[in-house]
Amino acid sequence: MSTTSLDTTAEGFIGRIGSRFKGRSGLNFALITVVNVAVFVIVWELVATYSGIPKLFLPKISAIASDIPQMNAEGILLLNLWFSVKNFFIGLAVGVVIGLPLAYAIGSIKFLDRVLSPYLWALYSIPRIILLPLVLLWVGINNNARLAIVAISVLPSLAVVVMDGVKTTDATMLRAARIFGASRWQQFLHVIVPSTIPFIGTGLRMGMLRGLIGLYIGELFITQNGIGSIIAYASVRFRTARVFAVLLLFVLFAVSNLAVTRAIETRLTRWRAPSGL
């Protein structure tokens, strides 16, 4: 399975410029990045101030930044942020609790594989927003609908990867276990489960990315609370600075999310010998 993690340490292949940055780990890289982002911010501010682009389209970055304490003062920031984070993790948990057993069952029982995996693949492939009206119809326009959307976004991504992991369990190990008299259950517990742990890491990362999409869509369409609702309200009132401000927070949340899942994934995959891929 793809451990082609995006952060391979491969340097730029046309090495002449690359060699200069080879030792870019740590402080050096952090410094460059700080300068880089600072320049970006300054350029944005200058362009927004002097280019004459209306602030409806491109608000000044200082206006965006100052809108964050403003929202806090209005009392809408922390509460909605908390709603979103809570919804995300509850939905994620639901997706994992249903998805993992499902993946193991489909991966190890051929009949279930034939019967169920087409639906799982279909769910994985279609844009989940298609199913949004159905969720609204059956669950109602409420918070549970948003949890459901996050869950059905997480579930297939996770399940498909883990299912794949179960199927690609090293047959030699299974045979060895069988020779030593392991029962089916023991084979499952001591061979299959450990060998699929790295897949759980990858599946979680992919599931969480998809789950964020689900969270966001749910909040755009069910606007009772959550940061998506702030965006929806602000965009209807053409308060572009506020949209940007909330997006900024969303990006920060997403990036930290990815960083954490990456770390978990790396940790879970570490014991595997690098496959050279």
Added chain:
Amino acid sequence: MDSAAVQPPAGLPGPFAAWSRTAAGPWTSVVSLIVFIVVWELAVRIFDIHELLLPAPSVVGLELIEVSQKGLLWGPMAETLSALAVGLVASLIVGVGLGVLIGSTAFLDLLSTPYLWALRSTPRIAIAPLVMIWLGFGFEAKVWMVFLSAMVVVMLIVQEGVKTVDETLVRVARSFGARRLDIMVHVITPYILPFIASAIRNGLSMGMVAVLVVEMFSAVGGIGAQVRRANDSYDSPRMFAFILVLIVVSLTLIALSRRLETSVSRWREEAYV
């Protein structure tokens, strides 16, 4: 963003599947689909489920015919698909270009790292409200939305592909006297073809989400708007009919792009890239 996306298995039986004694033939999936529809129909009739909650497949089928006869299906479908197509083509051109540029220039790679992280981790549909503020709900807005969300994916995957080019190959080419352009054409391009195919598939799914978000949010134009309107007027059979069409269309498109991906990456040993 999953360039590392898994593929549906070509031949299902993995080593572990041999466990199951059930002689499941290749037709099991088809049979399971038929059983699914029959159970659905029977359940609706036996338990007398209200049409609003779950219309029977027969009702949905009839509604589908009616909708297409009324001309509510093909026009909006063409609108949705053309927005998708235009946005996707543009995103491929720009995305592949940017990806190759960033992936092959260490300096740009370094500069872009923080922004690429932000783009990679944040769902691209997050900018949908901004695009709607900027451009409204029309065709143009949809094309831009598709372009922006697909372009990011394409760029990220291609950039990753270029970065992972086997350096030995580059060195060999160089020692045989290849210039930069030669390396680009004869080493990099064939190497990243599978990545581009994977980028097309991922861009396609992102683009579909993008166009549907705009349409469903605005309820103006395209299939997404039809779904939204049927939903708002509690016309469940019609909504199911449109959703069914959307599922079939998106599955078909994804299957086609996946086939392209497999055929391009056949020369590689591993399918999982």
